[in-house]
Amino acid sequence: MTAISGFSSPEEKEQYVHSLFSRIAGCYDTMNKIMSFNLDTAWRKAAAVKTGVLPGDAVLDCCCGTGALTSQLLSLVGEKGRVVGIDFCKEMLSRARENCPGAHYVEGNVLDMPFPDNSFDASVMGFALRNVRDPIKAFKEMARVVKPGGKVVILDLSRPSLPVFKQLFRLYVNHIIPFLGARKSGFTDPYKYLAHSIFLLPPPGEILDSMAQASLKDTNMQEMTGGAVVLFWGTAT
Numbered sequence: 154m155t156a157i158s159g160f161s162s163p164e165e166k167e168q169y170v171h172s173l174f175s176r177i178a179g180c181y182d183t184m185n186k187i188m189s190f191n192l193d194t195a196w197r198k199a200a201a202v203k204t205g206v207l208p209g210d211a212v213l214d215c216c217c218g219t220g221a222l223t224s225q226l227l228s229l230v231g232e233k234g235r236v237v238g239i240d241f242c243k244e245m246l247s248r249a250r251e252n253c254p255g256a257h258y259v260e261g262n263v264l265d266m267p268f269p270d271n272s273f274d275a276s277v278m279g280f281a282l283r284n285v286r287d288p289i290k291a292f293k294e295m296a297r298v299v300k301p302g303g304k305v306v307i308l309d310l311s312r313p314s315l316p317v318f319k320q321l322f323r324l325y326v327n328h329i330i331p332f333l334g335a336r337k338s339g340f341t342d343p344y345k346y347l348a349h350s351i352f353l354l355p356p357p358g359e360i361l362d363s364m365a366q367a368s369l370k371d372t373n374m375q376e377m378t379g380g381a382v383v384l385f386w387g388t389a390t
């Protein structure tokens with residue numbers, strides 16, 4: 154499957170995303186550092202802090218990938234806390250187990266998670282919203298497993314609106330990232346899809362509306378790096 158734009162169904166998109174991450178798991182972390190000019194750690198740290206978790210808390214990292222955000226969460230909850238990462242891609246999870254062995258990992262789909270209601274103090278998802286087949290369902294699941302009053306936090310790339318930066322960003326995402334991705338991973342389509350998917354995300358206001366539809370209250374957002382990245386959050390009810 155090599156389609157990068159336009160899937161015939163949400164299920165086809167999900168299958169493509171699954172196969173894509175299986176293929177790029179080995180170069181995912183290095184590519185993130187290169188593509189983000191090393192800013193990705195600071196973006197994930199902001200998301201981890203926004204969860205409001207404290208030492209001893211339990212927190213869920215949805216679509217945990219190679220564990221980059223998982224390890225930030227672990228440093229916040231400490232040894233007495235519990236961090237669970239869930240992802241549907243075995244190859245990404247096996248990297249997570251190496252990179253952040255202190256967390257627990259579950260292979261599964263975030264649209265149907267095997268956790269009881271109210272079992273975490275917060276849940277978070279980093280750089281995966283673009284890839285999830287049904288974002289509102291994902292928000293509902295993330296809210297369901299969090300105790301009332303706990304935070305649900307979403308971090309993803311976005312589209313800057315500042316003139317000049319907006320054009321440069323588009324050029325970088327559409328041309329440089331696919332070129333670097335192909336050199337590093339050996340596959341041409343994954344980084345074309347990942348770049349293209351940034352332009353398919355609904356505007357931030359619509360994402361906030363979807364979070365409210367999932368019964369999250371006090372939803373809000375914060376742009377980072379000139380709007381190239383956005384952090385969304387809401388409170389479980």
Ligand SMILES: C[S@@+](CC[C@H](N)C(=O)[O-])C[C@H]1O[C@@H](n2cnc3c(N)ncnc32)[C@H](O)[C@@H]1O
Nearest residue numbers: 174216217218240241242245262263279280281
């Ligand atoms: C761009 S990576 C983000 C990984 C990590 N959160 C980070 O900050 O680097 C997206 C991850 O989402 C996972 N994923 C996408 N859709 C999923 C779903 N429906 N259920 C579980 N994992 C999913 C992929 O396997 C991949 O590991």
